Amino acid sequence: MQTSGRQAxxxxxxxxxxxxxxxxxxxxxxxxxxxxxxxxxxxxxxHGIIGENGAGKSTLMSILYGFYKADAGEIYIxxxxxxxxxxxxxIRAGIGMVFQHFKLVQNFTVLENVILGAEGGAMLRGAMAKxxxxxxxxxREYELDIDPDAVVEDLSVGHQQRLEILKALYRQxxxxxxxxxxxxxxxxxxxxxxxxxxxLKDQGKTVILITHKLRxxxxxxxxxxxxxxxxxxxxxxxxxxxxxxxAELMVGRKVLLSVDKxxxxxxxxxxxxxxxxxxxxxxVERLKGVSLTIRAGEILGIxxxxxxxxxxxxxxxxxxxxxxxxxxxxxxxxxxxxxADGQTRRARGIAHVPEDRQHLxxxxxxxxxxxxxxxxxxxxxxxxxxxxxxxxxxxADAASKMERYDVRPPIPTLAAKNFSGGNxxxxxxxxxxxxxxxxxxxxxxxRGVDIGAIEFIHKQIIALxxxxxxxxxxxxxxxxxxxxxxxxxxxxxxxxxGERDPATTDERELGLLMAGVVK
Amino acid sequence: MDFxxxxxxxxxxxxxxxxxxxxxxxxxxxxxxxxxxxxxxxKMLAAAxxxxxxxxxxxxxxxxxxxxxxxxxxxxxxxxxxxxxxRGNQLISGVAINFLASGLTVLLGQKWFGLGGxxxxxxxxxxxxxxxxxxxxxxxxxxIIGPIYAELISGHxxxxxxxxxxxxxxxxVLYRTRFGLRLRAVGENPAAVDTAGVSVxxxxxxxxxxxxxxxxxxxxxxxxxxxxxxGKEMTAGRGFIALAALIFAKWxxxxxxxxxxLFGFLEAVGNRFPSIDLxxxxxxxxxxxxxxxxxxxxxxxGFIGKARPPRAGGEPYVKER
Numbered sequence: 105m106q107t108s109g110r111q112a113x114x115x116x117x118x119x120x121x122x123x124x125x126x127x128x129x130x131x132x133x134x135x136x137x138x139x140x141x142x143x144x145x146x147x148x149x150x151h152g153i154i155g156e157n158g159a160g161k162s163t164l165m166s167i168l169y170g171f172y173k174a175d176a177g178e179i180y181i182x183x184x185x186x187x188x189x190x191x192x193x194x195i196r197a198g199i200g201m202v203f204q205h206f207k208l209v210q211n212f213t214v215l216e217n218v219i220l221g222a223e224g225g226a227m228l229r230g231a232m233a234k235x236x237x238x239x240x241x242x243x244r245e246y247e248l249d250i251d252p253d254a255v256v257e258d259l260s261v262g263h264q265q266r267l268e269i270l271k272a273l274y275r276q277x278x279x280x281x282x283x284x285x286x287x288x289x290x291x292x293x294x295x296x297x298x299x300x301x302x303x304l305k306d307q308g309k310t311v312i313l314i315t316h317k318l319r320x321x322x323x324x325x326x327x328x329x330x331x332x333x334x335x336x337x338x339x340x341x342x343x344x345x346x347x348x349x350x351a352e353l354m355v356g357r358k359v360l361l362s363v364d365k366x367x368x369x370x371x372x373x374x375x376x377x378x379x380x381x382x383x384x385x386x387x388v389e390r391l392k393g394v395s396l397t398i399r400a401g402e403i404l405g406i407x408x409x410x411x412x413x414x415x416x417x418x419x420x421x422x423x424x425x426x427x428x429x430x431x432x433x434x435x436x437x438x439x440x441x442x443x444a445d446g447q448t449r450r451a452r453g454i455a456h457v458p459e460d461r462q463h464l465x466x467x468x469x470x471x472x473x474x475x476x477x478x479x480x481x482x483x484x485x486x487x488x489x490x491x492x493x494x495x496x497x498x499x500a501d502a503a504s505k506m507e508r509y510d511v512r513p514p515i516p517t518l519a520a521k522n523f524s525g526g527n528x529x530x531x532x533x534x535x536x537x538x539x540x541x542x543x544x545x546x547x548x549x550x551r552g553v554d555i556g557a558i559e560f561i562h563k564q565i566i567a568l569x570x571x572x573x574x575x576x577x578x579x580x581x582x583x584x585x586x587x588x589x590x591x592x593x594x595x596x597x598x599x600x601x602g603e604r605d606p607a608t609t610d611e612r613e614l615g616l617l618m619a620g621v622v623k
Numbered sequence: 624m625d626f627x628x629x630x631x632x633x634x635x636x637x638x639x640x641x642x643x644x645x646x647x648x649x650x651x652x653x654x655x656x657x658x659x660x661x662x663x664x665x666k667m668l669a670a671a672x673x674x675x676x677x678x679x680x681x682x683x684x685x686x687x688x689x690x691x692x693x694x695x696x697x698x699x700x701x702x703x704x705x706x707x708x709x710r711g712n713q714l715i716s717g718v719a720i721n722f723l724a725s726g727l728t729v730l731l732g733q734k735w736f737g738l739g740g741x742x743x744x745x746x747x748x749x750x751x752x753x754x755x756x757x758x759x760x761x762x763x764x765x766x767i768i769g770p771i772y773a774e775l776i777s778g779h780x781x782x783x784x785x786x787x788x789x790x791x792x793x794x795x796v797l798y799r800t801r802f803g804l805r806l807r808a809v810g811e812n813p814a815a816v817d818t819a820g821v822s823v824x825x826x827x828x829x830x831x832x833x834x835x836x837x838x839x840x841x842x843x844x845x846x847x848x849x850x851x852x853x854g855k856e857m858t859a860g861r862g863f864i865a866l867a868a869l870i871f872a873k874w875x876x877x878x879x880x881x882x883x884x885l886f887g888f889l890e891a892v893g894n895r896f897p898s899i900d901l902x903x904x905x906x907x908x909x910x911x912x913x914x915x916x917x918x919x920x921x922x923x924x925g926f927i928g929k930a931r932p933p934r935a936g937g938e939p940y941v942k943e944r
Contacts, residue, residue: 171818171942192820207815209808210934220808221819223801231801271819 119146121183122279122310123168128177130163137163139334141177145279145327150301150311152321152342155331156354156554157525161314162204164331165281169201170194181279195222200272204284206264210257214250214267215239218274235274242273246303261409262293269300280304281312286320290409291582291615298324316555318347319583330354355555365566368590371400373435374574375421375543380429380440382416382598390416391427392598398543398574403565405589405606406578408618413598414578415459418547421576422456423449424464433543450479455536457529459547459578465532466520473502473516476535509534510560526557533561537568544568547578562588582611596620630770632891637775637783638849639894640887642667644786645841646865647872647879648793649834655797655874656830657810657935658706661717662698663838664862665724670695670842672728675742675853676735678749678846687749687847688782692839698724699835707827710939721862729855742846742853751780751848782844789837793876806830810933813940823940841865860916867919873930889915 123145130138137160145151155161167174170188179186181197188194194201208217215235223231236252243249248266256264265285272280282301286294301311301324313325321328322342329339330353338353352358375398382391391413398404406414419425423444431438433452438444446456458464466475477486477498485501488494502516511523511530520528529549537544546565550558565588569575579585585592586606594601594617601617646663653660670691678687698720705716729740736742756777763773797803805826808816813823845861846853864886871885872878893915897908 169818190820191818195820201818203818207812207818209811209815211811212808216804216808217815220804220815221821223804226801228799228801228804 119149121145121180122147122149123312124180124183125164125168126178126180128164128167128179129175130160130167130172131175136334138167138174141331141334141336143329143336143339145310145312147182147310148305148308149326150305150313150324152325152328153312153314153331154316154318154321154328154350154354156316156556157552158554159331159354160334161331162283165201165283165312165314168194169199169281195275195277198276198278200269200275200277200280202265202268202272202280202282202285204287206268208256208264208267211255213253213255214259214270215252217256217267218252218271222275238274239270242270246273246300246307248273248300261288262290262296265289265297266300277309279310279312281314283314284316285313286315286317287580288410290619291611292619294320317583318350321350322347332356351555357556363562363566363587365588366570368402368569370402370590371572374398374400374433375576376430376432377421378430380417380420380427380431382413382420382425382427384416390598391420393429394595394598394600396593396600398576400542400574401569401572402590403569403575403577403588405585405592406576406595407582407585407592407614408580408595410580412595412618414595415547416598417595418456418459418545418576418578421449421454422446422458422545423454424458446479447482450541453542455539455541455544457532457536457544457546457549459551461529461532466528468521469519471517471519472506472511472523472531473499475520475531476502476505476516478535480535480539505534505538506531508538509564524554525552526554529553529561530557533564537564540571540573542573544573544575545578546575548580549577550579550581550584582614586611586614594618626767627770628895630774632888632895634775634778635891635894636884636887637779638887639890640883641779641783641786642841642845642849642861643865643868643883643886644880645782645789645837645844646862647868647883648786648789648876649837649841650866650869651793651872651874651876651879652806652830652837653834654869654936655810655933656806656827657813657933657938657940658703658827658831658834659713659717659937660702660831660834661714661863661866662702662720662724663834663841663865664858664860665717665721666695666698666835666838667842667845667862668721668728668856668858669698669724670839671846671857672724672732672742672842672853674839674843675745675846676732678745679736679743679852682748684749684751684847688840688843691843691846692836695839695842696832696835699831699838703828703831706939707824707831710941713937713939725856728853732853732855740855745847745851749847750851751782751844753778753780754784780844780848782840782848785840786844787880790876790880793879797876802826802829807933810935813935814942817940817942827940864915864919867922870930870932871922874933886915886918889918 121144125141125143128138128141141164153161163172166172168179170191170193173189179188186197188197215232218239219231219235225231239252248270250263250266250270285297289297304311315321325342327339328342330337330350332354377394377396380391380394381389384390394417396404408414416425420427420440423446426444427440429440431440438452462468486493486498499516506514506516509530511527520531549561549565565575577588589606592604592606594614596618597620601620604614646667650660650663673694674687674691677690678684702716702720705711706713732740732742759773759777763769797807805816805821809823809826817823845857850857868879868882868886871882893912896911899906899911
């Protein structure tokens with residue numbers, strides 16, 4: 105490995121180690137998730153672990169937290185060999201973990217969630233009183249204010265994460281592992297989290313931050329370890345590296361981080377949305393009168409924290425959900441109620457790359473060629489006669505699309521579930537983009553997609569725009585919105601808070617709009 | 624309807640509600656822990672049979688109760704094994720238990736006693752006798768309070784009082800103890816319990832075992848308290864009505880008391896007034912007897928509004944990758 109020389113010199117010399125892993129290996133069936141991984145984490149530092157999806161970061165941390173048993177290898181905590189067969193042992197060893205998907209009981213109070221598993225006696229009364237006092241002290245010490253009697257489902261995501269950190273601290277964790285902590289946070293909440301983490305570090309705690317976001321690594325960590333395909337490829341002092349170098353280490357080749365695109369040349373009006381309203385099953389209004397326009401040759405990016413109506417916007421335009429209001433495509437009104445479905449939308453030239461590709465974009469157990477045909481299975485070139493489909497033609501078409509959209513492996517007979525996240529997304533993108541739609545709806549195009557594939561998908565979206573098509577891009581990744589969009593609209597609580605020009609705005613301004621603070 | 628009739632109906636309500644209450648609380652513990660149990664019916668039936676059989680053979684009502692609990696626990700164990708350890712489908716397992724109990728009770732009953740699936744009628748000592756509470760005779764002559772105390776409150780078998788005592792006990796366990804906290808958590812989000820270092824499997828088995836014991840008491844009361852012996856299919860859907868009551872009660876102990884009393888009342892009314900004459904026309908007896916079941920359907924159709932079941936209910940816990 106090219107960086108192995110640096111690895112030896114990079115480790116801080118005298119600092120005592122909080123954690124040392126030696127030769128950790130773990131396989132799930134034929135998949136080697138972790139291969140002979142060794143890593144040293146200095147006490148009182150913030151250590152980043154970065155890698156693409158499926159690189160084995162989460163598996164490694166789950167081994168450290170006793171969720172999985174390693175096939176081989178040793179764990180040293182503060183210099184002592186510490187076997188961790190279960191989570192109880194990890195907690196005893198002073199390790200706390202904040203999972204990507206919070207492990208909270210939604211209808212319990214904050215206090216109940218904190219004491220769960222650490223009640224300290226068979227009766228709750230005493231434990232609750234003690235926990236309340238400890239929680240108050242912790243909150244003061246680390247600036248983690250939270251109402252102990254609030255019910256979790258009423259808390260914001262940021263506060264739920266705080267609660268997870270408090271849970272770990274209540275169990276006297278000295279080592280805190282956070283798995284992709286900022287995925288669900290607004291930029292302001294993320295900044296606050298980083299302040300908290302720095303505070304923990306100042307108190308002598310050790311923090312391990314797992315992420316795939318280069319920016320976060322650069323911003324907050326002292327040391328960073330890079331993982332690729334189950335192996336640790338490098339451990340470097342953050343100050344000595346650059347995002348470009350880390351990206352290259354993650355992917356194994358040079359990656360273009362910024363998107364290369366010419367200025368937009370907007371043409372005729374393609375999509376006009378006026379006063380669009382949507383109610384969900386419970387009768388709650390999710391879109392509260394959204395209006396927007398997109399011209400040909402233009403990408404409108406919708407920024408916002410997940411759950412502020414972006415999904416509903418995509419679903420109504422894609423014909424999956426119903427709503428009220430006016431939507432015109434190339435000047436002609438399209439149905440929003442009874443007659444709406446994905447089929448009629450496609451007939452009008454609206455292609456949809458849905459946010460949730462595993463549920464809406466693909467049938468995971470079906471083959472790639474079947475998935476390539478879905479939604480367009482009535483296309484005349486797929487028919488042999490009035491009754492029968494021409495499967496050979498579909499397979500040939502799928503093979504050609506998979507080739508052109510760089511789906512790996514390019515085998516049409518493989519089931520969708522056997523492709524990696526990035527390649528699954530490429531299958532959906534190939535199906536939707538290759539028919540030259542007038543309007544492309546695309547939600548979270550690179551969620552769970554590795555850096556190499558992100559680059560490719562971004563290029564395809566730009567290419568479609570340059571071919572004079574309109575694109576509506578919804579993403580929770582602000583970087584993606586900033587680099588792809590020609591205009592940015594920010595959604596909060598079912599409304600468009602404002603529109604900004606990506607050239608003149610910044611993350612701070614967008615973040616305030618996303619939080620609903622300014623309008 | 625005069626006062627004496629009302630007291631009689633309410634008295635009968637309490638007795639008829641008792642097996643429902645036991646079964647409802649049984650289901651409550653299981654479902655609050657995330658294990659759905661439509662096998663309440665089968666467990667009750669098996670418990671009723673074995674308790675009646677043992678009571679008939681030994682002449683001891685308490686040995687009968689123990690045997691009933693044993694039978695129910697055995698089926699609970701099967702359900703736990705299928706639903707928790709082998710992560711099977713909880714509905715299928717419950718249905719299988721119902722079929723198993725329905726067939727096995729008749730088969731064994733015929734083999735042991737040769738009475739066409741029934742057990743011999745229980746005589747003194749083999750079944751529960753009513754308990755007369757202190758001062759019942761002294762208070763009885765008083766107006767209003769007298770009949771309420773002497774007939775409605777006094778004069779039930781010990782299991783009736785036990786069932787009612789189980790309500791505050793259950794509420795206390797669920798909301799005041801560590802075990803209760805963990806049990807409720809396991810039914811909502813087992814991953815939270817698992818990451819807290821507590822065994823999900825252990826808590827769920829404990830819940831299923833409690834369910835077994837309470838179902839055993841329900842069955843034993845049917846055969847040894849309400850009736851005097853076991854009759855083929857004597858549970859008559861009470862396990863399912865208990866499930867309906869559980870939903871009606873929104874999985875809470877005190878509400879469970881109210882819900883099962885309502886169903887008990889409907890059954891008591893059905894028994895007391897085979898047909899109700901409204902002057903212009905008479906409500907036929909079939910309708911009155913079907914009333915509890917009709918109400919069940921209405922309740923389950925969402926008449927009561929949103930009853931939110933435990934979030935992790937019905938799903939085996941698998942650690943995510």
